[in-house]
Amino acid sequence: MKIAYYSVTRQVARFVKKLNFPALEITATLTLSEPFILIIPTYEKEILQDVWDFMAENAQNCQAIIASGNRNFAELYIYSAKELSAAYQIPIVYDFEFNGTSEDVEKVKEIIESY
Numbered sequence: 001m002k003i004a005y006y007s008v009t010r011q012v013a014r015f016v017k018k019l020n021f022p023a024l025e026i027t028a029t030l031t032l033s034e035p036f037i038l039i040i041p042t043y044e045k046e047i048l049q050d051v052w053d054f055m056a057e058n059a060q061n062c063q064a065i066i067a068s069g070n071r072n073f074a075e076l077y078i079y080s081a082k083e084l085s086a087a088y089q090i091p092i093v094y095d096f097e098f099n100g101t102s103e104d105v106e107k108v109k110e111i112i113e114s115y
Contacts, residue, residue, distance in 0.1 A: 001063070001115045004032060005039040006051045011099035012041050012068050018105045021112055028053035035063050037112060038090070042069040042080045051084070059088040063115050066108060067095040 003023040007013035016023045016039060024030060028050040036058075040051055055062065067081030078095045085092050093111050096104040 001112050002036040003039055004036045008041055012039055014099040019109055026051055026054045030054055032058050032061055035061050037064050038062050039066045042078050048080055062090050064093040065090050067092055071097055
């Protein structure tokens with residue numbers, strides 16, 4: 001299973017690197033014609049516009065969403081993933097803070113392997 005990810009501060013990129021799965025960083029023009037899992041941070045929609053543009057063209061191949069966030073933001077925790085999930089009816093299967101713990105990495109590996 002491929003991973004499509006977006007990383008603003010490189011925390012998500014560091015997390016994805018630990019997974020050791022094929023991964024592509026999202027650009028507005030990236031097209032994936034095969035199934036993938038989306039991993040994204042939480043930011044205002046304007047900052048994630050490339051992700052929204054990417055999903056407009058590729059959502060049909062997205063199997064699941066994994067979200068990174070900061071629990072200090074309470075109800076805004078992983079809200080970007082929640083918005084994408086609602087817009088495209090794609091489940092959020094896991095969330096983690098910042099660049100994740102070793103336990104997060106192991107759980108996400110298990111999730112990816114199950115697809």
